[in-house]
Amino acid sequence: MKVTDEEITAIQNHFPDLYLNKERSKIIGELSFSAHYDGKQLHLNPPKQNEGKVFHGYYEIEVCLNRLNGYGLPFVFETGGKIIKFSKKNNIHPYDLHLNGDGSCCLGIFTREESATMTVNRYILEIIFSFFAGQAFVSTYKVKPPWGEYTHGIRGEAEKNIEILRNMKNTGRNDPCPCGSGLKYKKCCIDRYQPFKWRV
Numbered sequence: 344m345k346v347t348d349e350e351i352t353a354i355q356n357h358f359p360d361l362y363l364n365k366e367r368s369k370i371i372g373e374l375s376f377s378a379h380y381d382g383k384q385l386h387l388n389p390p391k392q393n394e395g396k397v398f399h400g401y402y403e404i405e406v407c408l409n410r411l412n413g414y415g416l417p418f419v420f421e422t423g424g425k426i427i428k429f430s431k432k433n434n435i436h437p438y439d440l441h442l443n444g445d446g447s448c449c450l451g452i453f454t455r456e457e458s459a460t461m462t463v464n465r466y467i468l469e470i471i472f473s474f475f476a477g478q479a480f481v482s483t484y485k486v487k488p489p490w491g492e493y494t495h496g497i498r499g500e501a502e503k504n505i506e507i508l509r510n511m512k513n514t515g516r517n518d519p520c521p522c523g524s525g526l527k528y529k530k531c532c533i534d535r536y537q538p539f540k541w542r543v
Contacts, residue, residue: 344408344417346370346463354467357387361404361467370406370467371422375399378476385490387472400479401425406467414453416461419471420446421478429482440478441492450474456524456531 351363351370360373379389379397389397403423410418421442430437441449450470453461461470477488511532514521520531 344411344463346408350463353464357468368407368409370408371404373401374404374471374475375401376472376476378479380480380488380490385473385476387468398479398483400475402475402478404471404475406471412447414458416450416453416458416466419448419450421448426478433485440481441474448474454522454524456520456522460525
């Protein structure tokens, strides 16, 4: 995944301690943030009026732009060891904190349409931020984040597929496709999922 100087500047507006390495192959540094969940949406660096409900995160990360996972998206590692330390201290298996066996972070489950339209900005400002906000929420409050997550691994993939199929059932031809492509349903997955509607 290639990144432009403009994208890095936009990312640094939110996370000033992240930077591109000399080879332009990795985004590295500290992902530090304040976050607030209002019951519907997760907010990055929320306004001061929500201060009592704000939690904070500080994670050293590495986004490997030239090393892609099974979804065609960059591998991400938490290089400071905070998640593993929290895992050991609280007797929680790393798998349950969405860490893969190789130490990479399991950031979510993506359709091929979502992967194909993913930008570096969205990947960091939404997907990576949401993952580490979840880690910060768990370490702060000792409960799972309330904005929901799929089960780690194969079970999570099944959960997402079932959710997409259920959403297809109630999607109109001109509505945005639930697969996340940004296209209208009739121009995207209508033929792919129609035969399976009866199963949901």
